[in-house]
Amino acid sequence: MNYATEFKKFATSQYIFSAVRITLAIVVPSVIFAYFGILKEFFLFPLATSFVGLTDQPGPFVRRRNSLILAIVCFFFVALIASIIKDYPPLIYVEIVVFGLFFSIIGVYGQRFAAVGSLSLVVLAIFIDGHLTGTDIIKSSLIFLAGSICYLLIFLVVSTIQPYKLAGQMIGENYLLLADYLKIKSKFYLDKPEFPTLYSEVIAEQIKIKNLQEETRETVFKTRKIVNESTTTSRLLMLMFLNSIDLHEKLMTSDSDYKKIQESFGDTGFLKIISEYLEKLSAELSNIGIALQSGTKAKPILNIEEELHAVFQDYFDLRNQKMNSDNLENFMIMRLILVRITDISEEIKTIYKVFSQDQKLAKSLSTGLDLEKFLPNTQKLNVKVLWNNFSLKSSHFRHSVRIVLALLIGYLFSKLEFLGIGHSYWILITIVAIMRPAYSTTKHRNLLRLYGTFAGAIVAYLLLLGISNGTILFALLMLNMILCFSFLKANYFWAVFFMTIYIFLSFNFLNPGNVNMIFKDRIFDTAIGGLVAFGVSYFILPVWEHTQNLDLMKKAAKSNLRYFNAVMDFFSAEKIIIEEYKLKRKDAIIDLANLSDNFQRMISDPKNQQKKLENIHQFVNTSHLITAYIASFSQYSKSAKKYPEIDFESWNRKISAELLRTSLILEQKKFHENIREESALQPADSVQKLMEIRKKEITESEISNLRDPNRITHLTELKNLQEILELIYDVAKEQRKGAEKLEPETQSTMVKQ
Template identity: 65%
Template structure:
């Protein structure tokens, strides 16, 4: 592992940048207040700042600004009502019901408002018993509101000074994720790879890339300064992001029969050499990502032309020594892999060229795409959407009920005086943090919260026991806050650990000498909240992942079919619309990632809820292969190259018939005799077979050619690879159809309704 590179990736990321901004916005007022000796009295000011800051989700400036303003209004209203009714227990229970339902339900409008809703419930927890407000409610509310508005001002100033910073960092992170993806793919070429483990890693990384691409699309395509301005920076960022998506497709094309490759070339070093070169390419992509995050121009780290030339020479030397009539088709596959690597190298070099564009060339940077087609779908802010989700059939409504019931239980528990709970709000805050719509995520966060709290509490206790220098404690507090906010999105255990440390240190500054009480309360409250969240998530109207499988499988099958049709249309000499092709590629990748994510969560659920797990697993695996092989086929879509030797029309009918059968079965239909017949069509690729036979005869007669042009590939090799890819797509589509067909037959024999074949 390159530790220097890993450190740069972390330090220059949007998460650290955002964490530093939140920390400074929170701590600077604390320093001023502490200087005047009134920090304890005005503690709600930095608290309000940190709460509003945590609602700031990546995205377009206008949406972020509006969400922050909405958050401030919600926080003030919640704080006001909670402060007024805190002495009337019946009204407190009523406000928990109203606020719990409303602020959980607004999550139907997307992650941004879901974050506002969650933090509004945290504000409710803070003000619910008057623990931090004191006797002067109006003064406390004004201090709290001032802290909230303070962060909004910080946000407006920073985004005005650096309007492109977030987009640049998010695009940079896309490249870093692609580099990690390539490193995983490179491991298929190392000695004795663990194929099952690598397949799981590939699917998991695809999910991460999809989620990041969706967030980046919204940020880039809906930010006016990027879309509308004709500056070098705006055009550059737009093209860098679009290039990252093209690069993603090229990385997916490296899907091959790796087990056969390992068997064919196990006694040579060529696969290890490919592994090493792919890691070099990954380092270059990482370099581009880091440069984008920093905001500098990237320069190549290695001479890729020389490295690629050496790799090609190794291949040609091996080929000339070992090629024979028995193995020449293996060398064809390896040659095609090298050509794909060559394409990836060209793409990286092209990205470096775009990166080095100067102001004079800025006007030449143009996408030529209708960007509206690439924007993620989002629920519009109208009351009808909210109203339609007030139903037990809505997963959002069920989640809102679970949150509300858990908060009611948590608050009721805190009223038992014999437990000696001194921080009621910690139970409620922990419940809001842990309890998520998916049971698997709740379970995972529950454990991470407990482990992180225990570890953080022990570390903080040790720090406070041995360190008594305020300057050192303040430095640790500052670093803990930065690390907590940096890890909050991706590494929850570490976020909770550092959060616990800075909470302990904060309370120590406010009330020195109470570390034992804080230690006990923090642990006890976390355990109580964890138990409540676990029970509620399991018992109260849970939404299990198997109930989502069918719809996600339908979407994936449909998206893969449309993606394949778009690619094969070029081989059929039909109109090929690049924009429509890219939209269908995007939809196929998103649908695949959503299905994979659903399967990953399903694995973490109770065994009795992992219904038809094997069927879903096989469907995910085959869907991944279809998407990857279709991406490989798309690389042969060229204006200057035709493949008349391939019976593209027959292959198109044959493959589409199998894929259409899958969609029909998933939608409760029956097997179509017409589609059955089309799937049995035998493509007339006889001319290709004749060419292969001729080449085998040449090799038998020792007619081998030492042609060493790494940029050229024989027409026969391309034909063979196009044919093999089409055959692979057909075989996988057929396998997928058999999986669903067998399941349907089993379901029907068990008298299970055809209308919901995968939800039983």
Template identity: 75%
Template sequence: MNYATELKKYATSQYINSAVRITLAIVVPSIILAHFGLLKEFFLFPLGTSFVGLTDQPGPFIRRRNSLILAVVSFAVVAAIASLLKDFPPLIYVEIIFFGIFFSMIGIYGQRLAAVGSLSLVVLGIFIDGHLTGSNIAKSVLIFFAGCLWFVLVFLVVSRIQPYKLASQMIGENYIELANYLKTKSKFYLENPDFETLQRQVIAQQIKIKNLQEETRETVFKTRKIVNESTTTSRLLMLMFLNSIDLHEKLMTSESDYRKIQESFGDSGFLQFVGEYLVKISDELSNIGIALQSGNKAKPINNIEDEIGLVYDQYFDLRNAKLSPETLENFMILRLILNRITDITDEVKTIYKVFSQDIKLAKSLSTGLDYKKFLPSEEKLNRKVIRDNLSLKSSHFRHSIRITVALLIGYLISKLHFLGIGHSYWILITITAILKPAYSTTKHRNLLRLYGTVTGAVLAYALLFFIHNNTALLLILLFSMILCFSFLKWQYFWAVLFMTVYIFLSFNFLNPGNVNLIFKDRILDTAIAGVVAFAVSYFVLPVWEHTQNIVFMKKSAHSNLKYFEAVMAYFKNQNIGIQDYKLKRKDAVIDLANLSDNFQRMISDPKNQQKRLQKVHQFVNTAHLITAYTASFSQYQKSASDYPEIDIDGWNKKITAELLRTDLLLNQEEPGKEIAIESSITPEDSVEKLLEKRKREIGESDIVNRRDPNRITHLTELKNLTEILELIYDVAKEQRRVAEKLMADLAM
């Protein structure tokens, strides 16, 4: 691992930028208040700032601004109501039920409102017993409200100063994740690869890329400055993001029968050479991503022109030594792989060219795409959506019941005086943080929360025991806050660890010498909350992932069918525009990632709830291969008319029929006899005859030492195209058989 590069990725990322903004927004007013001796009295000011800061999700400016304003209003209302009801125990339980259901249900409208709802419940936990408000409720709520507003003001100022910063960082992160994806795929070419483990890693990385692309797509396509303004920066950012999506498709085309390739060339040493080259290209993509995140121009790390030349030299040497009638087809597969790698290399060179000199390309960019059609779908803010989800059939409603029950139990436990709980609100806060809609996520966060809290508490205790210099402790506090906020979305253990450290240090500044009580309360409350969250997630209206399998399978099978149809129509020069094709591609990638994510969560469910695990795994793998092979098919630059030797219409009917059979099966519809007949037709190709002729020629004459990387014979193209179509059909057929077994199991 290159630690310098990893540090650059982190230091230039949106996470550290956001963390520094939130930390300074909290710390600067706190230092000013402390200077005038007012920090204890106005402690709720920085607390309000931190809560609103945590609701700030990546996205377009208007949506971020609106959600922050909603958070300010919501937090102030919850704080006021909770403070007023703190002396009326029966009403406290009523407010827990009302707020618990309401703020959990608004997550229906997207992640932004889900964050507001979750933090509103944290505010409820903070104010529910009046520990922090004192006797003057109005003053306390106003201070808290002012702290909330302060972060909105900071956000508006920073957004004005750096209007393109977030979009640039998110696009850069796309390139970094594409680099990680390519680095994982490079391992298939190394010696003795673990195919199963690598395949799981590829699928997991696909999920990451999909989620990031969705967030970035919303940020870029709904930011007026980027879409409507004709500045070089806005056009360049749009070009770079669209380029990253096309590059993702090209990276997917590198999907091959790796076992067959290793069997054919594993002992030659050439595959390791290819793997090492792919790592170098992934380093270039990381370099581009870091440059975008930092706002600098990217310069190549390696001379990739020379590097790809060395790969081809190795290939031609191997070809001249090993090509024979028996190995011809294997070399054709290898030639196709090199062709795809060359396409990826050319993309990287183009990106560097845009960065370094071709500014005109950015200025003249005009995609002709309707960006609104590419945005992630979000539920509209209307009451009908809420009404439709007020049912036990709704996973959102079931989650809201679970979190409400957990909060009620947590509050009841906090009232048991014999436990000696000194900071009862920590139980409610921890329950809200841990308990998520998916059992697997709750289980995972539960463990990370406990480990992070214990480790952080021990570390904080040691710091306070050995360090007595307030300036040093303040710097550690500042450092811990930045690390906590930066790790919160992607390294939960470390986020909790540093959160625990800065909470201990904060309480020590407010109430010195009370560290033993804080240590006991923090660990005890976390353990209690963890037990409650785990028990509720397991026993109260759980939604197991196996119940969602078919839903995601239907979507993936249908979108793969539409994606193949779009690619085939484009290949045949039929009436389909580039926008329609790209929309179908987007749907296929998103639905594949959602299906894969569902399966990954299912693995973490209890063993007795991992129903039909093996069959679901097979379906996920086939879905991944269909999408990847279809992406490979889409990369052919020529059209169907250039390949008269291949029965394109026959292959189209055959593959479409097989994909359609799976689609109909999952929807419990009976495929007609005509569809079954079409899926078993034999395309009338003449490629095999040409291949046999070429084999005879190789056997009868010497190999011609042609070393032109740009030359691909027509026969190689024919063979590769036929093989891709065969692979799509074979995998589609396998997926249909898996679907038949799944539906038969469900019918039992």
């Protein structure tokens, strides 16, 4: 691992940038209040600032601003109501039910609303028993409101000064994930690769890329300054993001029959050369990503052209020594792998040219796309949408019920005097932080929070025992706050670890000498909250991941069929609408990632809820291969009319019929016999005849020592095209057979209790 590069990734990321902003927004007012000796009195000010800051999700300026305003209103309202009725226990239980239900179910409108809802419940937990309110409710509420508004003002100032910063960081992160993706791909060419492990890593990385692309797509396409302004920066950012999407497709095209390649070239040493070169390209992508995140210009680390030339020379040497009529097809496959690697290399070189910020290039940029069509699907703010989710069939409603019950149980525990709980709100905060609609996610976060809290508490305890210097402790407080907010989205364990340390340090500044009590309360309350969250998630209206499988499999199967048809249109239709093709590509990648993500969560469910695990796993793997092979096939779309030797019409009917059969099986619909007949079609290709002629030529004459990397024989392209079509069909057939093994009751979409 290159630790310097990893540090640069972290130091220039949106997470550290956001964390520093939130930390300064909290610390600066706190220092001022401490200077005047009123920090304890105004403690709610920085607390409110931190809560509002945590709702600031990446996205377009307008949506971020509106969600912050919504958060301020919700927080103030909840804090005021909770403070007013804190002395009336019956009303407190009503308050928990009403607020718990409402602020959980508004998650139907997306992650932004879900974040506001969750933090509103955290505000409820803090104000529910009046520990922090004091006797003057109006004064405390206004201080809390002022702290909330403080973050909004800071956000507005920073967004005005650096309008492109977030977009640049998010686009840069896209390139960093693509670099990781390419690095995983490079391992397929190492000696004796672990194929199942590598395929799992590829699928996991696809999920990350999809999620980030969705967030970035919204940020870039919904930011008026980027879409409408004609500045060099705005146009280049748009170009960089669109290039990252196209590069992602090119990286997917690098999928091949790796087992066959290993059998053919594993003992030659050439595969290691390819692996090393792909790692170098991965480093270049990381370099580009870091430069985008930091807002600097990127320069190539290596001379890509020279490195690629050296790879080709090794290939030509190997070809001249080893190629014969028996292994001709293997060398054709290898030649096409090098073509794809060349395409990736050229794409990276083009991206570096964009970094030169050529004015002509920027001004000539025009996507020609209706960007609105590429935005993520989000629920509109329609009351009917919210009302329709008040049903046990809705996973959001079931989650809301679980939240309410867990908060009620947690609050009851906090009132049991014999437990001696000193900070009861920590139980409720733990419940809100851990519980998610999916049991698997709740279970995972539960363990991470417990481990992170325990480890952080021990470290904080030792720090407070060993360090008495206030300046050092304050520096550690700031450092841990920054690290906590930085890891909150990326790594929950470390976020909780650093959060626990800074909470200990904060309480020490406010009330020195109570480290033992804080240690006991923090561990004990977290354990209680975790147990309550786990028990309620498991026993109360659980939503198991296997109940989502069928819908996601249907979507993945349909989108792959549409994606394949869109690519096939290049080989048959006279006029192709590029926008429609890119939309189909986007849908296929998103649906594949959603299916894969659901499967990953299903693995964390109880064993008795992992229905047909092997069959679902096979479907996920075949879906990934079909999407990747279609992406490989699409690379020939520019020269689609140059291959009359391949019967594209028959291949289209054959593969479409097989993909359609899978969809119909999942829908539990009968299909006409002609679909089965079309699936069994034998395309009238003439490639094999040409191959026999070429093999005869090689047998009868010496191989010419041509060393032109840009020269690809027409027969090599034909053979590769035919092989890709055969791979798509074979994998589609395997997927259809797997779908047939899924019993009707396994395919139920009803939520089972």
